[in-house]
Amino acid sequence: MAELPDLGKHCNFEHCKQLDFLPFGCDGCGNTFCSEHRTKDAHSCSKDMLTSAGCEYTGARGYTCSLTGCSNRELTEIFCDKCQQVFCLSHRHAQDHDCSKLKEELVNTGSKTAEHVNQIIASKSVVVKKSRVSAKSSKTAAKVALMKMKMHAKGDSGCPETERVYLRVYPPSQYNKEPQPMFFSKTWSIGRTVDSIASRLGIQNNNNVQTAKKLRLFSTDDGTVLQTDCHIEMLLKQELIFNGSSVILEYVHNNTEILDHLSVYKIS
Known part of the structure:
Protein backbone atom coordinates (compact mmCIF):
# COMPACT_ATOMS: atom_id res chain seq x y z
CA MET A 1 0.00 0.00 0.00
CA ALA A 2 1.44 3.37 -0.98
CA GLU A 3 2.23 5.72 1.90
CA LEU A 4 0.94 9.28 1.87
CA PRO A 5 3.57 11.25 3.79
CA ASP A 6 2.11 14.62 2.87
CA LEU A 7 -1.40 13.86 4.03
CA GLY A 8 -2.27 15.60 7.32
CA LYS A 9 -0.10 17.59 9.72
CA HIS A 10 1.12 17.17 13.26
CA CYS A 11 -0.46 19.32 15.99
CA ASN A 12 1.94 22.10 17.09
CA PHE A 13 0.73 21.93 20.71
CA GLU A 14 3.81 20.96 22.73
CA HIS A 15 2.23 18.06 24.63
CA CYS A 16 0.20 16.69 21.72
CA LYS A 17 2.00 16.40 18.32
CA GLN A 18 -0.89 14.24 17.08
CA LEU A 19 -1.13 13.65 13.32
CA ASP A 20 -4.43 15.12 12.16
CA PHE A 21 -5.72 14.56 8.62
CA LEU A 22 -7.98 17.60 8.93
CA PRO A 23 -5.72 20.10 10.74
CA PHE A 24 -6.81 23.59 11.77
CA GLY A 25 -4.78 26.73 11.26
CA CYS A 26 -4.82 29.40 13.99
CA ASP A 27 -5.37 32.95 12.70
CA GLY A 28 -3.54 34.27 15.74
CA CYS A 29 -0.18 32.53 16.02
CA GLY A 30 -0.31 30.90 12.57
CA ASN A 31 0.44 27.40 13.83
CA THR A 32 -1.43 24.20 12.97
CA PHE A 33 -3.44 22.24 15.55
CA CYS A 34 -5.67 19.20 15.91
CA SER A 35 -9.39 19.53 16.62
CA GLU A 36 -8.80 19.27 20.39
CA HIS A 37 -6.35 22.21 20.47
CA ARG A 38 -7.71 24.34 17.65
CA THR A 39 -9.17 27.09 19.88
CA LYS A 40 -6.91 29.86 21.15
CA ASP A 41 -7.65 29.02 24.78
CA ALA A 42 -6.91 25.32 24.21
CA HIS A 43 -3.39 25.96 22.93
CA SER A 44 -2.77 29.19 24.93
CA CYS A 45 -2.31 31.20 21.78
CA SER A 46 0.62 33.59 22.11
CA LYS A 47 -0.85 36.07 19.66
CA ASP A 48 -4.53 36.06 20.44
CA MET A 49 -6.02 38.96 18.46
CA LEU A 50 -9.10 40.96 19.32
CA THR A 51 -10.61 42.40 16.13
CA SER A 52 -11.74 45.76 17.35
CA ALA A 53 -10.79 48.92 15.43
CA GLY A 54 -7.82 46.97 14.08
CA CYS A 55 -5.99 47.00 17.43
CA GLU A 56 -4.22 44.09 19.07
CA TYR A 57 -5.62 43.14 22.47
CA THR A 58 -2.83 42.76 25.01
CA GLY A 59 -4.83 42.62 28.26
CA ALA A 60 -5.73 39.65 30.45
CA ARG A 61 -8.11 37.10 28.88
CA GLY A 62 -10.19 36.66 32.00
CA TYR A 63 -9.36 35.54 35.53
CA THR A 64 -8.81 31.84 36.18
CA CYS A 65 -10.30 30.23 39.30
CA SER A 66 -7.68 29.59 42.03
CA LEU A 67 -9.22 26.26 42.99
CA THR A 68 -6.98 23.38 41.95
CA GLY A 69 -8.55 21.42 39.11
CA CYS A 70 -10.99 24.19 38.07
CA SER A 71 -10.31 25.91 34.73
CA ASN A 72 -13.28 28.29 34.79
CA ARG A 73 -12.62 31.92 33.98
CA GLU A 74 -14.52 35.10 34.78
CA LEU A 75 -14.30 38.48 33.06
CA THR A 76 -13.95 40.26 36.40
CA GLU A 77 -12.03 39.38 39.55
CA ILE A 78 -14.19 37.67 42.18
CA PHE A 79 -12.42 37.66 45.53
CA CYS A 80 -13.10 35.45 48.54
CA ASP A 81 -13.67 37.88 51.42
CA LYS A 82 -11.65 35.60 53.71
CA CYS A 83 -8.53 34.44 51.83
CA GLN A 84 -8.68 37.20 49.17
CA GLN A 85 -7.92 34.77 46.33
CA VAL A 86 -9.75 34.96 43.00
CA PHE A 87 -12.36 32.31 42.18
CA CYS A 88 -15.09 31.61 39.63
CA LEU A 89 -18.78 32.10 40.43
CA SER A 90 -19.21 28.43 41.34
CA HIS A 91 -16.40 28.47 43.93
CA ARG A 92 -16.53 32.05 45.26
CA HIS A 93 -18.00 31.14 48.66
CA ALA A 94 -15.48 30.07 51.31
CA GLN A 95 -17.01 26.65 51.89
CA ASP A 96 -17.07 25.92 48.13
CA HIS A 97 -13.29 26.21 47.69
CA ASP A 98 -12.24 24.72 51.01
CA CYS A 99 -10.97 28.11 52.18
CA SER A 100 -7.88 27.92 54.40
CA LYS A 101 -8.90 31.04 56.32
CA LEU A 102 -12.31 29.57 57.05
CA LYS A 103 -10.62 26.47 58.48
CA GLU A 104 -8.52 28.67 60.77
CA GLU A 105 -11.63 30.46 62.00
CA LEU A 106 -13.38 27.19 62.76
CA VAL A 107 -10.47 25.38 64.43
CA ASN A 108 -11.48 23.63 67.69
CA THR A 109 -15.14 24.39 66.87
CA GLY A 110 -17.72 21.69 66.23
CA SER A 111 -20.22 24.01 64.57
CA LYS A 112 -19.95 26.94 62.17
CA THR A 113 -23.14 28.38 63.57
CA ALA A 114 -21.92 28.10 67.16
CA GLU A 115 -18.69 29.85 66.20
CA HIS A 116 -20.55 32.68 64.54
CA VAL A 117 -22.91 33.12 67.48
CA ASN A 118 -19.97 33.26 69.89
CA GLN A 119 -18.34 35.98 67.81
CA ILE A 120 -21.52 38.06 67.80
CA ILE A 121 -22.01 37.70 71.54
CA ALA A 122 -18.39 38.66 72.23
CA SER A 123 -18.64 41.78 70.05
CA LYS A 124 -21.87 43.10 71.54
CA SER A 125 -22.12 44.98 74.82
CA VAL A 126 -25.91 44.89 74.82
CA VAL A 127 -27.94 41.70 74.96
CA VAL A 128 -30.65 41.79 72.32
CA LYS A 129 -33.84 40.10 73.42
CA LYS A 130 -35.69 38.27 70.70
CA SER A 131 -39.44 38.04 70.56
CA ARG A 132 -39.66 34.96 68.32
CA VAL A 133 -42.85 33.13 67.62
CA SER A 134 -42.61 29.86 69.52
Whole structure:
Protein backbone atom coordinates (compact mmCIF):
# COMPACT_ATOMS: atom_id res chain seq x y z
CA MET A 1 0.00 0.00 0.00
CA ALA A 2 1.44 3.37 -0.98
CA GLU A 3 2.23 5.72 1.90
CA LEU A 4 0.94 9.28 1.87
CA PRO A 5 3.57 11.25 3.79
CA ASP A 6 2.11 14.62 2.87
CA LEU A 7 -1.40 13.86 4.03
CA GLY A 8 -2.27 15.60 7.32
CA LYS A 9 -0.10 17.59 9.72
CA HIS A 10 1.12 17.17 13.26
CA CYS A 11 -0.46 19.32 15.99
CA ASN A 12 1.94 22.10 17.09
CA PHE A 13 0.73 21.93 20.71
CA GLU A 14 3.81 20.96 22.73
CA HIS A 15 2.23 18.06 24.63
CA CYS A 16 0.20 16.69 21.72
CA LYS A 17 2.00 16.40 18.32
CA GLN A 18 -0.89 14.24 17.08
CA LEU A 19 -1.13 13.65 13.32
CA ASP A 20 -4.43 15.12 12.16
CA PHE A 21 -5.72 14.56 8.62
CA LEU A 22 -7.98 17.60 8.93
CA PRO A 23 -5.72 20.10 10.74
CA PHE A 24 -6.81 23.59 11.77
CA GLY A 25 -4.78 26.73 11.26
CA CYS A 26 -4.82 29.40 13.99
CA ASP A 27 -5.37 32.95 12.70
CA GLY A 28 -3.54 34.27 15.74
CA CYS A 29 -0.18 32.53 16.02
CA GLY A 30 -0.31 30.90 12.57
CA ASN A 31 0.44 27.40 13.83
CA THR A 32 -1.43 24.20 12.97
CA PHE A 33 -3.44 22.24 15.55
CA CYS A 34 -5.67 19.20 15.91
CA SER A 35 -9.39 19.53 16.62
CA GLU A 36 -8.80 19.27 20.39
CA HIS A 37 -6.35 22.21 20.47
CA ARG A 38 -7.71 24.34 17.65
CA THR A 39 -9.17 27.09 19.88
CA LYS A 40 -6.91 29.86 21.15
CA ASP A 41 -7.65 29.02 24.78
CA ALA A 42 -6.91 25.32 24.21
CA HIS A 43 -3.39 25.96 22.93
CA SER A 44 -2.77 29.19 24.93
CA CYS A 45 -2.31 31.20 21.78
CA SER A 46 0.62 33.59 22.11
CA LYS A 47 -0.85 36.07 19.66
CA ASP A 48 -4.53 36.06 20.44
CA MET A 49 -6.02 38.96 18.46
CA LEU A 50 -9.10 40.96 19.32
CA THR A 51 -10.61 42.40 16.13
CA SER A 52 -11.74 45.76 17.35
CA ALA A 53 -10.79 48.92 15.43
CA GLY A 54 -7.82 46.97 14.08
CA CYS A 55 -5.99 47.00 17.43
CA GLU A 56 -4.22 44.09 19.07
CA TYR A 57 -5.62 43.14 22.47
CA THR A 58 -2.83 42.76 25.01
CA GLY A 59 -4.83 42.62 28.26
CA ALA A 60 -5.73 39.65 30.45
CA ARG A 61 -8.11 37.10 28.88
CA GLY A 62 -10.19 36.66 32.00
CA TYR A 63 -9.36 35.54 35.53
CA THR A 64 -8.81 31.84 36.18
CA CYS A 65 -10.30 30.23 39.30
CA SER A 66 -7.68 29.59 42.03
CA LEU A 67 -9.22 26.26 42.99
CA THR A 68 -6.98 23.38 41.95
CA GLY A 69 -8.55 21.42 39.11
CA CYS A 70 -10.99 24.19 38.07
CA SER A 71 -10.31 25.91 34.73
CA ASN A 72 -13.28 28.29 34.79
CA ARG A 73 -12.62 31.92 33.98
CA GLU A 74 -14.52 35.10 34.78
CA LEU A 75 -14.30 38.48 33.06
CA THR A 76 -13.95 40.26 36.40
CA GLU A 77 -12.03 39.38 39.55
CA ILE A 78 -14.19 37.67 42.18
CA PHE A 79 -12.42 37.66 45.53
CA CYS A 80 -13.10 35.45 48.54
CA ASP A 81 -13.67 37.88 51.42
CA LYS A 82 -11.65 35.60 53.71
CA CYS A 83 -8.53 34.44 51.83
CA GLN A 84 -8.68 37.20 49.17
CA GLN A 85 -7.92 34.77 46.33
CA VAL A 86 -9.75 34.96 43.00
CA PHE A 87 -12.36 32.31 42.18
CA CYS A 88 -15.09 31.61 39.63
CA LEU A 89 -18.78 32.10 40.43
CA SER A 90 -19.21 28.43 41.34
CA HIS A 91 -16.40 28.47 43.93
CA ARG A 92 -16.53 32.05 45.26
CA HIS A 93 -18.00 31.14 48.66
CA ALA A 94 -15.48 30.07 51.31
CA GLN A 95 -17.01 26.65 51.89
CA ASP A 96 -17.07 25.92 48.13
CA HIS A 97 -13.29 26.21 47.69
CA ASP A 98 -12.24 24.72 51.01
CA CYS A 99 -10.97 28.11 52.18
CA SER A 100 -7.88 27.92 54.40
CA LYS A 101 -8.90 31.04 56.32
CA LEU A 102 -12.31 29.57 57.05
CA LYS A 103 -10.62 26.47 58.48
CA GLU A 104 -8.52 28.67 60.77
CA GLU A 105 -11.63 30.46 62.00
CA LEU A 106 -13.38 27.19 62.76
CA VAL A 107 -10.47 25.38 64.43
CA ASN A 108 -11.48 23.63 67.69
CA THR A 109 -15.14 24.39 66.87
CA GLY A 110 -17.72 21.69 66.23
CA SER A 111 -20.22 24.01 64.57
CA LYS A 112 -19.95 26.94 62.17
CA THR A 113 -23.14 28.38 63.57
CA ALA A 114 -21.92 28.10 67.16
CA GLU A 115 -18.69 29.85 66.20
CA HIS A 116 -20.55 32.68 64.54
CA VAL A 117 -22.91 33.12 67.48
CA ASN A 118 -19.97 33.26 69.89
CA GLN A 119 -18.34 35.98 67.81
CA ILE A 120 -21.52 38.06 67.80
CA ILE A 121 -22.01 37.70 71.54
CA ALA A 122 -18.39 38.66 72.23
CA SER A 123 -18.64 41.78 70.05
CA LYS A 124 -21.87 43.10 71.54
CA SER A 125 -22.12 44.98 74.82
CA VAL A 126 -25.91 44.89 74.82
CA VAL A 127 -27.94 41.70 74.96
CA VAL A 128 -30.65 41.79 72.32
CA LYS A 129 -33.84 40.10 73.42
CA LYS A 130 -35.69 38.27 70.70
CA SER A 131 -39.44 38.04 70.56
CA ARG A 132 -39.66 34.96 68.32
CA VAL A 133 -42.85 33.13 67.62
CA SER A 134 -42.61 29.86 69.52
CA ALA A 135 -40.78 27.11 67.65
CA LYS A 136 -43.79 24.86 68.06
CA SER A 137 -46.16 27.35 66.43
CA SER A 138 -43.70 28.05 63.59
CA LYS A 139 -43.21 24.34 62.96
CA THR A 140 -46.95 23.71 62.80
CA ALA A 141 -47.48 26.61 60.39
CA ALA A 142 -44.61 25.38 58.21
CA LYS A 143 -46.14 21.90 57.94
CA VAL A 144 -49.41 23.35 56.69
CA ALA A 145 -47.64 25.62 54.20
CA LEU A 146 -45.38 22.79 52.99
CA MET A 147 -48.25 20.81 51.51
CA LYS A 148 -49.27 23.77 49.35
CA MET A 149 -45.69 24.65 48.37
CA LYS A 150 -44.91 21.22 46.94
CA MET A 151 -47.60 21.70 44.30
CA HIS A 152 -46.18 24.90 42.80
CA ALA A 153 -42.57 25.26 44.03
CA LYS A 154 -39.76 25.78 41.53
CA GLY A 155 -36.09 24.94 41.91
CA ASP A 156 -33.15 22.95 40.60
CA SER A 157 -34.62 19.86 38.96
CA GLY A 158 -31.37 18.01 39.64
CA CYS A 159 -31.90 18.25 43.39
CA PRO A 160 -32.94 14.81 44.78
CA GLU A 161 -36.38 14.64 46.37
CA THR A 162 -34.83 13.45 49.64
CA GLU A 163 -32.68 16.61 49.89
CA ARG A 164 -35.33 19.18 48.99
CA VAL A 165 -36.27 21.89 51.48
CA TYR A 166 -39.21 24.12 50.56
CA LEU A 167 -39.29 27.82 51.42
CA ARG A 168 -41.73 30.61 50.62
CA VAL A 169 -39.52 33.50 49.48
CA TYR A 170 -40.57 37.14 49.77
CA PRO A 171 -38.65 39.15 47.11
CA PRO A 172 -37.08 42.55 48.01
CA SER A 173 -39.76 45.15 48.70
CA GLN A 174 -38.62 47.39 45.84
CA TYR A 175 -39.64 44.76 43.25
CA ASN A 176 -43.23 44.61 44.48
CA LYS A 177 -43.48 40.89 43.62
CA GLU A 178 -45.61 38.21 45.22
CA PRO A 179 -43.85 35.63 47.44
CA GLN A 180 -42.64 32.59 45.53
CA PRO A 181 -42.57 28.93 46.67
CA MET A 182 -39.15 27.40 45.92
CA PHE A 183 -37.10 24.37 46.87
CA PHE A 184 -33.38 24.00 47.54
CA SER A 185 -30.95 21.29 48.58
CA LYS A 186 -30.47 21.01 52.34
CA THR A 187 -26.74 20.70 51.63
CA TRP A 188 -26.57 24.23 50.20
CA SER A 189 -25.22 27.19 52.10
CA ILE A 190 -27.45 30.24 52.52
CA GLY A 191 -25.04 32.15 50.25
CA ARG A 192 -25.61 29.69 47.43
CA THR A 193 -29.36 29.74 48.13
CA VAL A 194 -29.43 33.54 47.79
CA ASP A 195 -27.63 33.31 44.43
CA SER A 196 -30.14 30.72 43.21
CA ILE A 197 -33.14 32.83 44.25
CA ALA A 198 -31.77 35.98 42.62
CA SER A 199 -31.07 34.12 39.37
CA ARG A 200 -34.47 32.44 39.23
CA LEU A 201 -36.39 35.66 39.99
CA GLY A 202 -34.25 37.85 37.73
CA ILE A 203 -33.17 40.01 40.67
CA GLN A 204 -29.93 42.00 40.54
CA ASN A 205 -27.25 40.44 42.73
CA ASN A 206 -24.30 42.66 43.69
CA ASN A 207 -22.98 40.52 46.54
CA ASN A 208 -19.53 40.57 44.92
CA VAL A 209 -19.42 44.37 44.72
CA GLN A 210 -17.75 45.65 47.85
CA THR A 211 -19.51 49.02 47.98
CA ALA A 212 -23.00 47.75 47.05
CA LYS A 213 -25.79 46.64 49.34
CA LYS A 214 -25.94 42.87 49.85
CA LEU A 215 -28.76 40.42 49.23
CA ARG A 216 -29.49 38.57 52.48
CA LEU A 217 -32.16 36.13 53.69
CA PHE A 218 -34.13 36.88 56.86
CA SER A 219 -36.57 34.94 59.02
CA THR A 220 -40.16 36.17 58.79
CA ASP A 221 -40.66 35.31 62.49
CA ASP A 222 -38.46 38.04 63.93
CA GLY A 223 -36.40 39.45 61.06
CA THR A 224 -33.09 37.82 62.07
CA VAL A 225 -30.56 37.29 59.29
CA LEU A 226 -29.68 33.78 58.10
CA GLN A 227 -25.89 33.82 57.86
CA THR A 228 -24.51 33.16 54.36
CA ASP A 229 -21.92 30.61 55.54
CA CYS A 230 -24.51 28.45 57.33
CA HIS A 231 -26.00 25.42 55.58
CA ILE A 232 -29.75 24.88 55.36
CA GLU A 233 -29.42 21.51 57.09
CA MET A 234 -27.80 23.15 60.13
CA LEU A 235 -30.57 25.77 60.36
CA LEU A 236 -33.18 23.02 60.24
CA LYS A 237 -31.51 21.12 63.07
CA GLN A 238 -31.42 24.25 65.20
CA GLU A 239 -35.04 25.00 64.27
CA LEU A 240 -34.16 28.48 63.02
CA ILE A 241 -36.18 27.56 59.91
CA PHE A 242 -38.44 24.64 59.01
CA ASN A 243 -39.30 22.81 55.82
CA GLY A 244 -42.15 25.04 54.64
CA SER A 245 -40.99 28.24 56.38
CA SER A 246 -41.19 31.71 54.87
CA VAL A 247 -38.09 33.87 54.39
CA ILE A 248 -37.44 37.40 53.16
CA LEU A 249 -34.83 38.34 50.55
CA GLU A 250 -33.74 41.96 50.92
CA TYR A 251 -30.96 44.42 50.09
CA VAL A 252 -29.19 45.57 53.26
CA HIS A 253 -25.86 46.86 54.47
CA ASN A 254 -23.25 44.15 54.95
CA ASN A 255 -23.43 43.94 58.76
CA THR A 256 -27.23 44.05 59.12
CA GLU A 257 -28.45 41.38 61.55
CA ILE A 258 -32.09 42.36 62.05
CA LEU A 259 -34.57 43.37 59.34
CA ASP A 260 -36.92 46.09 60.56
CA HIS A 261 -40.41 46.94 59.34
CA LEU A 262 -41.57 43.40 58.58
CA SER A 263 -45.08 44.75 58.00
CA VAL A 264 -43.90 46.04 54.61
CA TYR A 265 -43.88 42.48 53.26
CA LYS A 266 -47.52 41.71 54.22
CA ILE A 267 -46.54 38.33 55.60
CA SER A 268 -49.41 35.88 55.78
